[in-house]
Amino acid sequence: MASSWKRKYEEIDDNYDDGDNDVEVEDAEEDWGASMDDNTQGQHLHVPDKKQRRLSQSQHSLGEEDTSRVIVHIDVDCFYAQVEMIRDPSLRDKPLGIQQKYIVVTCNYVARKRGVTKLMGIKQAKELCPELVLVKGEDLTHYREMSYKITEALQKFSPLVERLGFDENFIDVTEAVNARVMSSSSPQLNGHTFPEIETEDDLLKDERHTRLVCGSQIAGEMRETLHSELGITCCAGIAHNKLLAKLVAGRHKPNQQTTLLPEGVQPLMGTLKTVRNIPGIGSRTFKRLQTLGISTVQDLQDAPAGVLQTEFGPQTAQVMQQLCCGVDPSPVTPTGPPQTISDEDSFKKCGSLQNAKERMTGLLQSLMKRLKGDGRIPHVLRVTVRKLSSTNKWTNRESRQSAIPSHLFGTGGDDNKDKETISKLLDLCVMLFCKMVDVSHPFHLTLINICFAKLETRSKQSTSIKSFFQNEPSSTQTLQKSPTLKKASEQSQTPQGKSSRSSIESFFSRPQQRSSSFSEARNKSCVTSMADHTPYTTTSQENTEATPSTSLKSFFMAKNKDGQNNSVGTDFATESCHNDHVPCSNLNDSSLIRTFTTFQYHGHSHGVSFAQETEHNPLSRVRTLPSGVDPEVFSELPPEIQKEIYAFSYQGSGDVDRNPSTSQSIDHRILNTETPCSSENLSQIECQGSEEVEETVSKVVNTESVAEDIVLPSGIDPAVFSELPREMRVELLNSWQRNNTSTDSTQKERRPQAKKTGKSPSIAQYFKKTDS
């Protein structure tokens, strides 16, 4: 098999020697990133004699690539523009651009004919095409909704659907192909092939052709489904791995599909202008490769493995060389529900805390709506800012995060308590914000992002807590991509198909849950599915509830993200950026591996460690307020008091400890409410209401390990327990205490409801502004 494979490849390779120059001409659309500098100097490093290695060696080191899979890549045509044209069909025949700030982020094909391209400035686009209709696209709500509808529709064809951004999906249809190949006789090709063939008879000569042709049928059905159910057109690529499926999907655009025949692999790779066009090789990696004299795919194929290994480490080196040969064993890993929910806004300038608070409030309001639609509750809050910098190096973003006190989203009722919740969250945001920005001096931000992370299902908390102690990655876990897949791959390639089953089940175990995961946007329409199909849904446990508010629909989720920017006040251009720790060429080579393998990377990284902010900005910079301290209140305190608080600031579960020595003891004091520092402003920890537990709590909380005299319910691992965040330990102890039952208490713990009303004092009061 391998030999015949190779023979074919060589034949075709010859045929294609000339053919690759006209290949990617056709449309100016997707050439993104191809904007390589004119560094075409073919001076690729001198390769030792036998570079015969390329394909054969790469495959060797990993075993034969599995060419029996059939992978479909679905790429929606100008996604945002399509969504807007669906919302307003009168836009269909007009040149349409989607505007975010001053940029046309994408446009329809009418506009493309006029020369408008992605990421073109508004001004330039208007000059080029004065009739261009612009629709604001800063609020992604509608796009996100449609995106998940698409993914859900595709899941009807296979449970193995992996999202890539909002507008692309990979689907492993190997199983479906197996089923069809067995029953049906000779499938009909749908769409184009690469390379093109004269007659379909040519397809019969190889069984792998048959399987791919079968895949083209399925891809056709997928596209038909998307069109009829959602009105969406898209391109599809069909191949035996993800890399190839993605690359070949772009051969015929828009609204067409292309199947890659095995003999087309090398020719297809040959159409890439540089290795930068290989997904997984980003700008950073590309620059490093250029340093080595490697730019084209051929360069990389020919490069001595040793050179690459020296620069990137063995794993990355191998992956890169596989990729550039079209080899990609990475599995289609089903995408679970989103792991983060974030919202951001960019602007010309934000230079005051007041302004920042207004912006963050807006972000929080829209985030709250999304959270409700999702049904899970976040346990981590992260604030990110981008500071204006003359040497606007890439990506100068800074972030701070902290745990979210668990009571904040306690009962999750869509009460009018949102107001309160938001204001408490805003306080948290301000605190984090102040850790990054010295608000007592002029500052200049150009972006703020708020992100909710560590999302867990609410499921009455009981299951959530329970699962924490039992290794069951049950419904409540943060839900991430199956770690088992990584394991499995340790021994070179694993035939994916079924081995991943078990892990998949955890994601798709319940239609309910999955739907909730994808539900943020979804609403009534479409998706009559849910109930039917999904045969692999049997795993269900007692999940019953956990169904979030399927009711509250985010269809008309207000777009509270407006663009009232430009509230520029003072113009100070001086902006001292002592911030130029240039993260020069260093860093992990992990992204490649991450994207295209299931291997764990152990590689080194000649690291440059930068000193990062640390010591500039003396005390005005809020460092580590004890969690629970209202920053507003704090900021109004006399400096002396502030210092004192700092001195005693301890690290809540989410805080960075910049003062390690204090951590334990301070924790202790606060727990016992002997807060040494201006007590009314400090948090006394949420458990203070129940005195009975206090003592126990302090014992548990203050020691690394669980004290002996503390009785944990059976089934609870003390070691695990002791590592929990303080707040959780407190909560647990409270709950156990309450229903003094021993063992059974691990079962069901409805308790958290107890605090629903204002009943439990808890930290709530410390987040309260002085008002109420």
Added chain:
DNA sequence: CTGTGTCAG
């Protein structure tokens, strides 16, 4: 566990 970097669309 947090913060940053890289990658992707």
Added chain:
DNA sequence: ACTTCTGACACAG
């Protein structure tokens, strides 16, 4: 004018 608005993941400290 390498931008917008996301989202995932890995490593280092």
